[in-house]
Each structure stands twice: as C-alpha cells, then as structure tokens.
Amino acid sequence: MRARATNYLEVAMKALILYVVFVVIGALIATGIGYMSRSNSSSAASLVVFLALFFPNFVVSWIAVILVMDGTLRDAQGRQSQLDIERSGQRAMNEADARRRG
Numbered sequence: 001m002r003a004r005a006t007n008y009l010e011v012a013m014k015a016l017i018l019y020v021v022f023v024v025i026g027a028l029i030a031t032g033i034g035y036m037s038r039s040n041s042s043s044a045a046s047l048v049v050f051l052a053l054f055f056p057n058f059v060v061s062w063i064a065v066i067l068v069m070d071g072t073l074r075d076a077q078g079r080q081s082q083l084d085i086e087r088s089g090q091r092a093m094n095e096a097d098a099r100r101r102g
Helices: 002-040 043-070 079-101
Strands: none
Touching: 002 043
C-alpha cells in the first residue's frame, strides 16, 4: 500500500514540475511577443497582446502536461481513473467482508 502512495506522490510531483515548467516557458513566450509588439504598436496594444497570450497559457500548459504524462487526452478529467479506484476499493471491501464472515 505504501508503494502505491509513494508512486502516486512521485507522479503528482512530476506533473506539478512539468506544469510549472510549461507555464514559465509560455509566460516567457508571451512576454517576448508582447515586447516585440510594443515596438510596432502602442503600450496598451502590447499589453492586450501579452494578456491574450498569458492567460490561455495556463490551460495550454495543463493540456500539455496531460499529453506528456498520459500520451493522450482520453482521460483528461480523470473520470476513468476515479471509477477504477472506486471499483478496487469496493472489491477490497467485499473481500474483507467475505474473510470476516467465513
């Protein structure tokens, strides 16, 4: 049981680190494009460009983490994983109940 918890924590930490890395890379790209647009237009327009790139960066980074970790977006919301966890918990409870009865 402890090995499963340790593995879960390692996967969660890897996902968190990847997310931070992707967000930082996206923020740097948004900053660079915003800075470059400042020379071609006003400061206000460059701020709009930066913000239009910066905020979607969080969503794109999360999707990128899912793709890197899973290789697919098949279970992006974790529904199938949650169902698998619930089934294994129910199975363990049924086995414990059967052992206690017989």
